[in-house]
Amino acid sequence: MGFNFIGVLMDELVTAAATIHAAQIQAYYALWAAVIGAIGIIFAAWYAWQSGIKLQQHNNIIEAKREVYLDAITKYQQLANDLKLITYAPDKFHEVYLSNKKDFLISINKVQLICDKANEYVVLDFKNNVDTKIIELYGFFEEFLESYYSLIGFKEKLELANKDLNNFLTENPKLAQGRVLHTGIQLSATKIQNELAESRKEYEAAKIGYDFNLMQINEKIQNFEADLINKYNNFCNILRAELKIVN
Numbered sequence: 001m002g003f004n005f006i007g008v009l010m011d012e013l014v015t016a017a018a019t020i021h022a023a024q025i026q027a028y029y030a031l032w033a034a035v036i037g038a039i040g041i042i043f044a045a046w047y048a049w050q051s052g053i054k055l056q057q058h059n060n061i062i063e064a065k066r067e068v069y070l071d072a073i074t075k076y077q078q079l080a081n082d083l084k085l086i087t088y089a090p091d092k093f094h095e096v097y098l099s100n101k102k103d104f105l106i107s108i109n110k111v112q113l114i115c116d117k118a119n120e121y122v123v124l125d126f127k128n129n130v131d132t133k134i135i136e137l138y139g140f141f142e143e144f145l146e147s148y149y150s151l152i153g154f155k156e157k158l159e160l161a162n163k164d165l166n167n168f169l170t171e172n173p174k175l176a177q178g179r180v181l182h183t184g185i186q187l188s189a190t191k192i193q194n195e196l197a198e199s200r201k202e203y204e205a206a207k208i209g210y211d212f213n214l215m216q217i218n219e220k221i222q223n224f225e226a227d228l229i230n231k232y233n234n235f236c237n238i239l240r241a242e243l244k245i246v247n
Contacts, residue, residue: 062243065114069239072107076130076232079104083221086141087214090148093141101134111239119238126228126235133224140213140220147206147213154203161196168192 079100086093108127115123172185 065239066243068107068110068114069243072104072111073236073239075100075104075107079130079134080225083137083224086144086221087218090145093145097141104130115239116242119242122234122238126231129228129231133228137220137224140217144213144217147210151203151206151210154199154206158196158199158203161192161199165192165196 082096082100085096105127108123108130112120112123112127168189172189
């Protein structure tokens with residue numbers, strides 16, 4: 001009977017030990033499960049944080065590009081529009097022309113610096129074509145300006161000749177009535193009238209030259225935008241594609 005008691009006791013101890021061991025194993029796995037779960041949560045948080053940073057950086061780059069690209073497009077449109085200024089305010093042309101050309105080249109150089117590598121050729125091609133067309137136009141601009149200033153000069157000369165004749169007739173009222181017989185006065189009147197006639201011919205010739213150059217420069221300005229429309233559209237399209245935000 002003593003042996004039975006001891007046997008029962010041993011069985012209970014073994015069972016208790018097994019139960020404790022099983023509980024330890026369960027606790028062990030529960031601990032690792034908790035650790036792994038915590039690591040997963042930490043990794044998920046880290047990944048989300050990193051993704052957020054990358055997305056923010058991406059959005060910042062896109063925003064910076066947008067400002068640079070829109071500025072370049074605006075500068076080109078301003079350059080193209082202000083070319084027409086030559087026919088409305090020739091005196092302001094050189095100042096506006098040089099300023100707009102400089103601003104455009106600076107803005108498109110920025111685009112070339114930050115655009116995607118694959119798009120550099122399109123940007124460079126557009127810049128070079130604009131620059132070439134402007135250089136071609138410049139010779140016609142100079143011819144137009146020369147004809148404009150020539151017309152202004154001959155107009156002033158004609159106005160002065162008219163003024164001289166009017167003053168002479170005011171000082172010699174009998175001449176208009178055909179009653180002045182003094183040879184010197186008649187010769188002076190003839191000289192002034194001849195100068196007036198010559199001035200009028202010069203002015204009319206200058207006006208013909210000016211009108212021709214005006215027609216030519218207006219045609220060249222229209223062709224400037226027409227010749228560049230495809231290059232401009234390609235330029236805008238590749239920039240617009242770069243600004244698409246991929247989530």
